[in-house]
Amino acid sequence: MSKKLVTPKQEPIGPDAVRDMMIAAQKQIKDRQQEINFTAPPTAAQQRLAELRGRIANQLGNLIPSQIEDRDRPVHVTIDKEGRTIDSMTGEVLQLPSRVPTLKANLRVQKKDVIKQETPKSKLAKEAVIEHPGLDASAVHFDARIGTHAASRNSRPLVFNKKGKYEEIANRQRAKAKLERLQQEISQIAKRTGIAVENQVTIIQPKKFFSELHVPDVEWWDYVIIQQNNYSTITPDANIPPMLTGITRLIEHPIQLKPPFEANKPVLLPIHLTKHEQRKLRRQNRSEVLKEQQEKIRLGLMPPPEPKVKISNLMRVLCSDAVQDPTKIEQYVLNQMAQRIKNHEATNAARKLSAEQRREKKTKRTTEDTTTGVHASVYRVRHLEDAAKRFKVETNCKQLHMTGCVVLCKDINIIVVEGGPKQQKKFRRLMLNRIKWNSTGKNQSHMEDDGNDEQDKEQNKCVLLWQGTVKERSFGEIKFKSCPTENFAREHFRRHGVEHYWDIGHNDSVLDASTY
Numbered sequence: 269m270s271k272k273l274v275t276p277k278q279e280p281i282g283p284d285a286v287r288d289m290m291i292a293a294q295k296q297i298k299d300r301q302q303e304i305n306f307t308a309p310p311t312a313a314q315q316r317l318a319e320l321r322g323r324i325a326n327q328l329g330n331l332i333p334s335q336i337e338d339r340d341r342p343v344h345v346t347i348d349k350e351g352r353t354i355d356s357m358t359g360e361v362l363q364l365p366s367r368v369p370t371l372k373a374n375l376r377v378q379k380k381d382v383i384k385q386e387t388p389k390s391k392l393a394k395e396a397v398i399e400h401p402g403l404d405a406s407a408v409h410f411d412a413r414i415g416t417h418a419a420s421r422n423s424r425p426l427v428f429n430k431k432g433k434y435e436e437i438a439n440r441q442r443a444k445a446k447l448e449r450l451q452q453e454i455s456q457i458a459k460r461t462g463i464a465v466e467n468q469v470t471i472i473q474p475k476k477f478f479s480e481l482h483v484p485d486v487e488w489w490d491y492v493i494i495q496q497n498n499y500s501t502i503t504p505d506a507n508i509p510p511m512l513t514g515i516t517r518l519i520e521h522p523i524q525l526k527p528p529f530e531a532n533k534p535v536l537l538p539i540h541l542t543k544h545e546q547r548k549l550r551r552q553n554r555s556e557v558l559k560e561q562q563e564k565i566r567l568g569l570m571p572p573p574e575p576k577v578k579i580s581n582l583m584r585v586l587c588s589d590a591v592q593d594p595t596k597i598e599q600y601v602l603n604q605m606a607q608r609i610k611n612h613e614a615t616n617a618a619r620k621l622s623a624e625q626r627r628e629k630k631t632k633r634t635t636e637d638t639t640t641g642v643h644a645s646v647y648r649v650r651h652l653e654d655a656a657k658r659f660k661v662e663t664n665c666k667q668l669h670m671t672g673c674v675v676l677c678k679d680i681n682i683i684v685v686e687g688g689p690k691q692q693k694k695f696r697r698l699m700l701n702r703i704k705w706n707s708t709g710k711n712q713s714h715m716e717d718d719g720n721d722e723q724d725k726e727q728n729k730c731v732l733l734w735q736g737t738v739k740e741r742s743f744g745e746i747k748f749k750s751c752p753t754e755n756f757a758r759e760h761f762r763r764h765g766v767e768h769y770w771d772i773g774h775n776d777s778v779l780d781a782s783t784y
Contacts, residue, residue: 327379457782576608577601635669636688638741643692645735647683647699648773650780651728652676657703658748664698665746673743675770676750677757679781682773684766686741699730733772742766 310318344356353362485498493515494501541549564570577585582601589597621629652658652674661683665672670687685695705728742764751757754774761770 453782454778457778574604577604631669634667634691636690638688641737641739642686642741643689643735644684644686644738644742645692645696646733646769646772647685647730648733648776649681649683649705649728649730650679651705652681654708657705660698660703662746662748664695668694670695670746671741671743672746673760673764674746674748675757675760676748677752677754680754680757680773680777682757682769684743684769685746686738686743692735696732696735700732703730705730731776733776734769 345353345362346356348354353364354360355362486494486496490499491497561570565572575585577600579598579601582597586597658674661674665685668687668691670685670691672683672685674684675682683699685692687695749757749760751760758767758770761767
């Protein structure tokens, strides 16, 4: 029979045995490391902790006294003649420990005094290197001031706000809220009236503050140099000078140009004389001319004029000649009177202007110089179906030698005129005062039906939307343009480069419709 192998029963290992095994293993590892002189490299956290400990020890070494040696026996002290503390047994001079602050508040004050003794530059460099281990303090472009914080908060003085500061802020906020409310109402009205998206009302946006602006990744003046969308290429080792091509130390002064609206000649104010001054000036001029003629006659440069004979002074001027031959003298006087009338009429005819000259004079009187700037005005009329009113607008514009256009659209009739200040003044008086826009013509009143009472209730009116100065004319001779849609009218103004005229009229019509 074969014998069975009997294995001894293993007992379970307890926690105490495991701890003893771990301690023995760690001891063997330390002994092995000491045999081979092995030292583990310190980690980054250990290096930083060691630097901080060394720095604190250097700064506070003078404040904290050295550790006092423990004595096995009590010390018997006395004071000698010089006031020093000595050991009564050995006569050794003893150094008693001084009291040091233990509160954190007192330790902070001492630490600040020690830190202030350091130079600011070296202190900032050390702090920057400790906070950011990857920085090189010896680099050319290294600035220790960036990324560091002050040791303590600077004291701020008491600042008093000016009177009305917060009232102004509150008023600005109320105005902004009112503007937003108005914009919301306008958008709702525009949606109800079916205005297209591309013809939305141009709304004045509130002024943005600097804090609300978006900060770009790269400034436009830097983009010209680095040609990148960020500052990642700017490093301490980057070669900056090649990027500065074309930039010199010379200062370029731009050429000063004359403004386009500055008059070439100084404007002289005309002098207006009164009636009495005009008569006096005329008498003086005539007397000077008469004196000049008398001087020429006296010098023999011109013959003396014949006596001015009339029937009334015939006997007084001719005397005996009139008695000898009265018929001959009478005929002589009549011929002289007829010659004077003929000369007078010839002089008047020579001074009289021809038809072409009169036309030029009238045109010159109404035409103004617009080389330094053109005055423009924009009007809006609700209804312009009356032919008589359209005729008045067109005829007066042509008579005043003004340019512009009239765009006819549903409930938005825009009239644009361009000319000088005097022309604008006369045309503005025509549009706002002379023409009665609510009155209807005879033919139109008979053609209207009684069912159009709602349209009659709407008061037709003319509104001056804008007037100002532009550089040059945008239109030619005034013409009427009928536009079936708003897009068509907007395109007409866009072709002439004055699309904003339509925006002004369109916005005013939407606001006017909201009041009804």
